Amino acid sequence: MPESYVPKEAMGHGDGGSAALAIGEAESLERRPGAAPPGAGPPGAPVGKPRSLWSDAWHDLCRNPVFVLSALVILFLVVIAIWPQLIATGNPYRADLAKAQQGSQPGHPFGFDTQGRDVYTRVVYGARASITVGVCATAGAALLGSLLGGLAGFFGGWGDTLLSRLADIFFGIPVILGGLVFLSMVTSTTVWPVVGFIVLLGWPQISRIARGSVVTAKQNDYVQAARALGAGNRRLLLRHIAPNAVAPVIVVATIALGTFIALEATLSYLGAGLKPPTVSWGIDISTASPYIRSAPHMLLWPAGALSITVLAFILLGDAVRDALDPKLR
């Protein structure tokens, strides 16, 4: 029996699989741009009608200009966070006090800061700290929050109650005050204490969302059906509940990424976040703020970069939410 279906199945997967080579690349290439494949292809998947929730969402996103634009901005930011040398050849620490607070001039489009450092170079290098903090803090908070929230939602009982109250306690900590108190005790100049603090305050938000969507997904008939057919807890959670509960977590995490970056800048501005010599938009905004009337460019460029970054992530989150939640369409 199996021998009889193998060749046909290989044909069905022809486009992606290695088996396609035997059939001939020309054929699969030829078929792709055409409308509905004539008879040979799977009848359930006409071109232009995506199949799963994810491919459907992806299809929607690619047609959403807000998503495309914000994704491009974010891609650009990530690239310059990794390789700032690509677009900034200068040294962000090189200070030329003679040029302090001077405005734009050839080779230095954004001017100089109060210590005579090139603002353009510093803005470019500042992306690294912001993106690192944003991505790492979001990854940490999403991982911790969805793990705890997901387990609490799935198993319920006293563990759930305990976790929910714990999350409430962390919710109750005022972010700025907490940051000033906790982070002022830290002497490290790396980004990790800030990342740790944001994870600590950020996970309850994710865990609430994760818990809620797991509780909702758990009540679906297909979860009970899978249980009735002998699936264990791990399989239920990973294969049946998680894929159906992950969408809201992704959305909230994307939006949170933007707010975490803003939070890092706020804490750095207040002197509790990142510390020199780390190059950070928040620190630069802070050092520039006394001179806002005499040399506004020192503040406006890093502030603009920060705003665009935060906005890009929030718009991305919005677009993803619209794509994943069919009810909002």
Added chain:
Amino acid sequence: MTNEDARSAGAGTALLDVRDLRVEFRTRDGVAKAVNGVSYRVAPGQTLAVLGESGSGKSVTAQAVMGILDSPPGRVTGGEVVFQGRDLLTLRKDERRRVRGAKMAMIFQDALSALNPVLSVGAQLGEMFQVHEGMSRKDARGRAVELMERVGIPAARERVNDYPHQFSGGMRQRIMIAMALALGPDLIIADEPTTALDVTVQAQVMDLLAELQRELTMGLILITHDLGVVADVADTIAVMYAGRIVETAPVHQLYRAPAHPYTRGLLDSVPRLDQKGRRLYAIKGLPPSLTAIPPGCPFHPRCPLAQDICRTDPPPLYEAGPGRASACHFWKETLDGAR
């Protein structure tokens, strides 16, 4: 009768022997007694139809038998579920899980919501073999195609990677049936398998189910509120009311002459072609709240035959002929009145 007697009497013939099963739900409004001492038996190859209104406890009984009761708030508070000689309620969790799917399987009412929307049907069918038999993904996919062909899905090989929403209602229910049959279980519980379908498709799906059951000599518990569905397929009927079985009988005897006023009310409220123009009969009143089941016979507030004894003494299940039982003090009168 002691438990030992019951077991020795039933072990030879019964595939499933539910004895005095009790299930409660703890809610904010108090304890809802959803199942109050239900007993039934299913022999291999036999079909038992469990008939009842919404809230009569028919689905909850099935969930307790399958071991998929939502707990909390649901809780089995008593009774036994003897399946192939073992009391399932005393099994360890993992032992019980091995029984589910492999030895007894369930078909749900609404296949669209009972199939995972993010997994292709082939993945869901194949999962059965991967979980229970440790089969490779590819072999499992092959078995999925065979199963889909077995339940009459056209172009199964091409459609195995389609998602549930791409199938019609009848096809989806066929896939549910295929999933239940996958591992060759000895007992299938079908919880209103045709309620969500068109009438024409209902008959096809029911026929398929009956045919497969005959072929594989499985026991089948058919939970339904549709008297029409039952008549052709079932061997025995158990009528449930307020978490109790009020009457059991071979199917044709029950249709010909019900021995419980409730069954009679149900039969009388079916529209009939030969009684055109008359007002349709309805059982007066509403089913009782499960948090406040009336004392005595739970049906007495709605019963046309109710006497004083019905308000105080809960009727036991009287034997009302060969293979028949009725939980009514006046079963004889009801039976005679029906003839």
